[in-house]
Amino acid sequence: MKMNKRKLAILAVAAMMTAAVFIPVAGSADSVPDKRTEIGFYLDTIITLTAYVDDPQILKDAMTECGKYEQLLSRTVEGSDAWRINHANGEPVEVSEDMAVILRFAKAISEKSGGAFDVTIGPASTLWDFKAETPALPDAEALAEAAKRIDYSKLELDGTTVTLPAGMMIDLGAIAKGYIADQIKSYLKERGVENAILSFGGNVIAIGAKPNGSPWKVGIQDIDGEAQTAMLVSKNIDMSAVTSGIYERGFEMDGVIYHHLLSPFTGWPVQNELASVTIFSDSSMMGDALSTTAFVMGTEAGMELIESLEGVEAVFIDRERNVTYSSGAEAYIIQ
Ligand code: ADP
Ligand code: MG
Secondary structure, eight states, X not given: OOOOHHHHHHHHHHHHTSSOEEOOOXXXXXXXXXXXXEEEEETTEEEEEEEEOXXXXXXXXXXXXXXXXXXHHOTTSTTSHHHHHHTSTTOOEEOOHHHHHHHHHHHHHHHHXXXXXXXXXXXXXXXXXXXXXXXXXXXXXXXXXHHTTOOGGGOEEETTEEEOOTTOOOOOTTTHHHHHHHHHHHHHXXXXXXXXXXXXXXXXXXXXXXXXXXXXXXXXXXXXXXXXXXXXXXXXXXXXXXXXXXXXXXXXXXXXXXXXXXXXXXXXXXXXXXEEEEEEESOHHHXXXXXXXXXXXXXXXXXXXXXXXXXXXXXXXXXXXXXXXXXXXXGGBOO
């Protein structure tokens, strides 16, 4: 997708509305490489790569990598792995190792969450248009019928061979950006980058700390506030922070917020006490999948799942602005 600078700038501001927000802090020591930023737009998301790096080409190459992943994982790109799976009419499809890794992980999270997370959400998610100028609800019967075609257990994986029954559809919206974040982090580390903060919409991942050793600061979007206003600020060293929230993609109608975190059982946006869930973890794929999963499960069951997992912490914010932390999460919060 080609975009002019102005459009990108507008999108960059819009992207700040999509959850975890990187808060830039001025000043850097003399001996460190220049701070550089590269902005791009892939997978319907503003991507901002900021790193202390002398060679500007490194960040440009990393952005090119993002484009390659979009070509592989986006269900709307004709010929992509996702597109071919969704158009195979029940026939087996050979996919990339990347896709196989993602789907294997997605199935594992589905099993752990009793189906709250379901990568075959496509039949329902495609009936929702959260970007329409005049938002409309999908037809209730069509949505109920779509929900019957959501079932991760019918997605078959044998190495890199994927079989999905006709009529079903995968949608990697809750996991692909996390996977890409992890891959871009690895890519930049291989190119020698030691200090970076990478933002993919609601996913923020750090490489190391800032050059002076202090943590990156990552805001958790205020659920009621203007875009880019943080309700909490976390400190982040070499870690991923992912937020899923009801304010990200959605609309309000007759006092109800219709948002993009859907129940795989009904196809409707989950209406529970929650406004957002933030996950701190090493892997951003894990954080991405779990932020959506925990949101759909709700505070109680979601927290139980988080506490059962090693190396994962969570911050749940409900619609009344109450904050619930997992046992180790508060250690990451500055204010
Ligand atoms: P984003 O970072 O784009 O806001 P999230 O990681 O919060 O996205 O995930 C929401 C997206 O995931 C939706 O747009 C949809 O594509 C997909 N999705 C929605 N509900 C579920 C679910 N219960 N399980 C798996 N994927 C879902
Ligand atoms: Mg997610």
